[in-house]
Amino acid sequence: MVKLGNQLPTKSYKNLYSKSLYEEAVKIYERTGLKVYDWQKNILKDVMALDDEDLWAHQKYGYSVPRRNGKTEIAYIAELWGLHHGLKILHTAHRISTSHSSFEKLKKYLEKMGYIDGEDFVSNKAKGQERIEIKALNSIIQFRTRSSSGGLGEGFDLLVIDEAQEYTVEQESALKYTVTDSQNPLTIFCGTPPTMVSIGTVFKDFRKSTLAGKEKYGGWAEWSIDTEKDLEDVASWYVTNPSLGYHLTERKIEAELGEDKLDHNIQRLGYWSETNLKSVISEKEWDRLSITEKPTFKGKKVLGVKFGADGRNVAAAIAIETTDGHHFVEVIDCLSMRTKLDWIPTFIKKAKITNVAIDGANGQQILADLMKDFGIKKKPILPKVADIITANAMFEQDMVSDNIRHNNQPSLREVATNCKKRSIGTNGGFGYKSLYDDKDISLLDSCILANWLLTTVKNKKVQKIYY
Numbered sequence: 001m002v003k004l005g006n007q008l009p010t011k012s013y014k015n016l017y018s019k020s021l022y023e024e025a026v027k028i029y030e031r032t033g034l035k036v037y038d039w040q041k042n043i044l045k046d047v048m049a050l051d052d053e054d055l056w057a058h059q060k061y062g063y064s065v066p067r068r069n070g071k072t073e074i075a076y077i078a079e080l081w082g083l084h085h086g087l088k089i090l091h092t093a094h095r096i097s098t099s100h101s102s103f104e105k106l107k108k109y110l111e112k113m114g115y116i117d118g119e120d121f122v123s124n125k126a127k128g129q130e131r132i133e134i135k136a137l138n139s140i141i142q143f144r145t146r147s148s149s150g151g152l153g154e155g156f157d158l159l160v161i162d163e164a165q166e167y168t169v170e171q172e173s174a175l176k177y178t179v180t181d182s183q184n185p186l187t188i189f190c191g192t193p194p195t196m197v198s199i200g201t202v203f204k205d206f207r208k209s210t211l212a213g214k215e216k217y218g219g220w221a222e223w224s225i226d227t228e229k230d231l232e233d234v235a236s237w238y239v240t241n242p243s244l245g246y247h248l249t250e251r252k253i254e255a256e257l258g259e260d261k262l263d264h265n266i267q268r269l270g271y272w273s274e275t276n277l278k279s280v281i282s283e284k285e286w287d288r289l290s291i292t293e294k295p296t297f298k299g300k301k302v303l304g305v306k307f308g309a310d311g312r313n314v315a316a317a318i319a320i321e322t323t324d325g326h327h328f329v330e331v332i333d334c335l336s337m338r339t340k341l342d343w344i345p346t347f348i349k350k351a352k353i354t355n356v357a358i359d360g361a362n363g364q365q366i367l368a369d370l371m372k373d374f375g376i377k378k379k380p381i382l383p384k385v386a387d388i389i390t391a392n393a394m395f396e397q398d399m400v401s402d403n404i405r406h407n408n409q410p411s412l413r414e415v416a417t418n419c420k421k422r423s424i425g426t427n428g429g430f431g432y433k434s435l436y437d438d439k440d441i442s443l444l445d446s447c448i449l450a451n452w453l454l455t456t457v458k459n460k461k462v463q464k465i466y467y
Helices: 022-032 038-047 072-083 096-112 169-179 202-211 234-240 250-256 261-267 283-288 343-350 364-373 385-400 410-416 442-458
Strands: 011-013 060-064 088-093 122-124 131-134 139-145 158-161 186-191 218-222 297-307 313-322 327-336 355-359 419-424 429-434
Touching (some): 011 202, 022 038, 022 072, 022 096, 038 072, 038 218, 060 202, 072 088, 072 096, 072 139, 072 158, 088 096, 088 169, 096 139, 158 169, 169 186, 169 202, 186 202, 202 218, 283 410, 297 364, 297 442, 313 343, 313 442, 327 343, 327 410, 343 364, 355 364, 355 442, 385 419, 385 429, 410 442
Parallel strands (some): 060 218, 088 158, 158 186, 297 355
Antiparallel strands (some): 011 218, 297 313, 313 327, 419 429
């Protein structure tokens, strides 16, 4: 008897339902001559579940399965069903090769079912513009990479997010509205846990909130381990790889074994590491700019103050030029907004700060007025959006060009090496955002602001305005 991998997810969440369309979908798919595995049926049953109003029980359903198990096949089954029921479908992937491969596969499946291209359906195989249309059924499926703008402005009933571990917040903000106008929208996420080089956070966040029961119309399933396993732990292979014993074999897994234990645990065993998110500022990059001995300084000392967007905290950091021409940045503090702001003007006077920049609409004017009350004559700079965009770009460039120096403060290091970019404006501007909800990016933002102000002061672009 052939030993099979675990056919049921190790973790899952689903809404209550009494019926599902999965059996019909399986019958349509098996007209290709292929068979659906039991574990695929188990997932498909939840994906295509209906509520009492005959609407999808899960408007969003995500599942994570280790590589080469056939997870995308579940999406293909749903898509073939959709094409036979007049749905408008958008299939997206991170890479154009993956998107094109999915187009080729679905086209082949239709041909295996007896359909003829040019007669029963019309296809466009141009890379980046792939589509299949069955005019008699008024159904269509388009294939796009999420790096393109394909699909935007169009309406779909079914949205498939393949390679979901690479799905970013910016991409989601554009694509989620493509199914808004559908009477019965469905979004399917399929992927693996993010690796060290994955750029997306949506998949991870959706998993967390769904398993916690916080997604009203969300469903989730995964094959995973909770703790890291040794490379040769064969038992764990069977727990997390449901297609073992079907097309996947122990021999094939043995052939892929290397020395990277963490990568094996993530990609083969479905391990969700808490440290696997990719920060746009790496630890290596940040540590390269650190110094252990106190440098000698020259010129003016400036202060950047950042009020957090959520109104909870305010952070302050200084910047000053070293005698060898680098910009030294150091965080002064990050305190709750419940604390009086007196500590900032007190520090400004004590440290003989020459110029101050304040960002954060919820506190800019309050602090400016307080500085005046403390007898500080020079008005602070209140940067505009364009200035903030410039400041972030400047900081990134200064890091790349080895112009930044810091003393590796633990609190700042933790924030800086666990951040991602966020869009500002519509012309490619960016800022930074923490990878974690409980970390405040204000520490880093205050350093960025101080660095910008120092450059601005050096270039004598700041007007001397006094009360």
